[in-house]
Amino acid sequence: MVSQQVGEAENATPRATGKRHRLLAMLFVTVVITYLDRSNLSIAATAIGRQLALTPTQLxxxxxxFGWSYALLQIPGGMLVDRTRPRLMMAAIVGLWSLATILQGFAGAFIALLSLRVLLGVLEAPAYPTLNRVVTTWFPDSERARAIAIYTSGQYVGLAFLTPLLVLTQERFGWHGVFVLTGLVGVVWAFVWYALYRDPSDAQGINQQELDAIRAGGGLVELGEAGNANAARRRYTASDWRAVLGNRKLWGVYVGQIAVTSTLWFFLTWxxxxxxxxxxxxxLKAGFMAAVPFLAAFVGILVSGLLSDWMIRRGASATVARKVPIVxxxxxxxxxxxxxxxxxxxMVIVFMAIAFFGSxxxxxxxxxxxxxxxxxLLGLTGGMFNLMGNLSSICVPIVIGLLxxxxxxxxxxxxxSAVGVVGALSYLFVVGRIERIE
Incomplete structure (x- = not known):
């Protein structure tokens, strides 16, 4: 009788909800839209170059x-992320950069197109620091690599499946239609994000057991709680800047990130x-074949996230579990x-697919x-990390144009290829042990 009552009591205890797993779908869609608006130019580039008489250097x-403003505004964008809620921040920037995307479809000169791409970089600058704050708030350490892999895969799978659609759009409506279509999708998503997203402590459909599980696993639930809103608005100190700029481990990560994003930006541009x-x-054939490396990259990042978290659960150190896939x-x-x-x-596509799988x-x-x-300092560190990584968005297109x-x-x-070697060496010999900076 006693054992039956104990069993009934245990069954009465509510299980943790899975709200955080459903949230991943929103993050995934956001990344798909982000990268469509970055890469749509690569689809339209041949037609634009012909119509506007652009040289390879101008192209x-x-x-x-995009990379000029996007990279340079990562630190201000990261600081802004530390001071605002993701619900309002993401809705605002998605809506505004989508309008800038639509305007690109009406650019009639080199300077106009150049200026609108710079504006797009300004408005997208806080996007990834915001996403990183969301996943750090919502997910425990043992699930975070997988969560990041899933939403980051949106940059690959979206382009893999939607690149052929954009190619067909250009064939039917011209290069102008590519920008109008991708921009309109983003405008709609800005309203959807604002309507649906909430921080963990404010979210509907989440119970205390899930909040406790996230917090116990290292998820920073408190970042989303109203009680910490004022603390997030404090001024940065010299010590804060030293933590972000003066740490050897972080500099190893920064250099490695330049290498990781360099391959991505080759595929997004040239x-x-x-x-x-x-x-x-x-x-048309090139448009469909271009989807293959993006599918390979999609598989690569999903396998990487699953492998890394599996290694953590099997007792591997964070250093080994995170570095093995990256290197x-x-x-x-x-x-x-x-x-x-x-x-x-x-065979060209085979080598490209292997390389992009690696990326x-x-x-x-x-x-x-x-x-x-x-x-x-999640926002500030994320901003510096993304600034360094996206130096490749400035350098790679220009260097290729010159080479x-x-x-x-x-x-x-x-x-x-040489950039990839440098990145691997940085992770092997500069980053060292992976641990939180205190």
Whole structure:
């Protein structure tokens, strides 16, 4: 009788809800939209270059213009994230950058297009620091790499499946339609985000057991609680800046992130042009074949996140569990140089897919910000991390534009491979042990 009553009491205890897992769908969609608005230019670039008579150097400048403002505003954007709630922040910036995207469809000159890409970078700057704050608030340490892998995969799977759609849109409505379509999707999503997102302590459908589980596992639930709102608005001190700028481990992560994002920015900018102009593929065929490396990257990041968290659960240290996928992925990304030594389109795509799989496999790096940053400096550290990583969005398009001579694209791929080697060495010899900075 007593044992029956104990069993009934245990059954009466409510289980933890799974609100955080459903939240991942929102983060995933947000990342898909973010990267559609960054990469739509790569789809339209050939037609734009022809209509506006752009040289390869000018095209490289337009490709990089987003990165100028996006990278430079990462620290101010990260500081803003430490002082605002994700619900309002994300809705506002998604809506505004989507309007800037629509306007790009009406740009009639080089300067106008360049300026609108700069504006897009300004408005997207707080996006990833905001997403990182959300996942650090909602997920315990043992689930964070997987969560980051799932929402980050949106940058690959969205482009893999939607690149052919954008190609068909351009065929039907011209390059202007590509920007109008992607911009309208973002405007709608801004309203959806504001209507649905809440911090953990304010969310509907979450119980105390889930909040306790997140908190006990290292999730910083308190970042979303109203009682800490004023603390988040304090001024940064010299000690705060030293924690972000003067730490050797973080500098190793920063350099490594430049390498990880360099491969991504090649695919977001020059890749379709490389296939059409330098590998002489038909535009429609190139659009569909370009989806293959993005699918490979999608698989890479999902496998990486699952593997890393599995290693944590099996007792591996955070250092081993996080570094193994990142270093392995960076080394795989160097396979991009193999495209210089093959002639058939299918083999070119094979080497590109291997390289982009590696880039995806290495792309759980945001988990290091969650694991290493001082708790009260998540936004500032995330901003610095994203600033350094997105220096590649400035440099890679321009460097490639300068390295390409005539029909010879080979030096650009050698450069991309070398960057991957540098990133792997940074993680191996500079980052050291992964632990929170106190």
């Amino acid at each position: 490289g400048l337009v490709f990089s213009a 890749f379709p042009t490389y296939l059409v102009k330098y590998r002489h593929m038909d535009f 392995s992925g960076l080394l795989l990304s160097t396979a991009i140089v193999g495209a210089n030594y093959v002639e058939t389109p299918s 995806g496999f290495a792309s759980i790096t945001w988990v290091l910000v969650s694991s290493m940053a001082k708790k009260e 390409v001579k005539g029909d010879d694209f080979a030096p650009a791929l050698v450069f991309m």
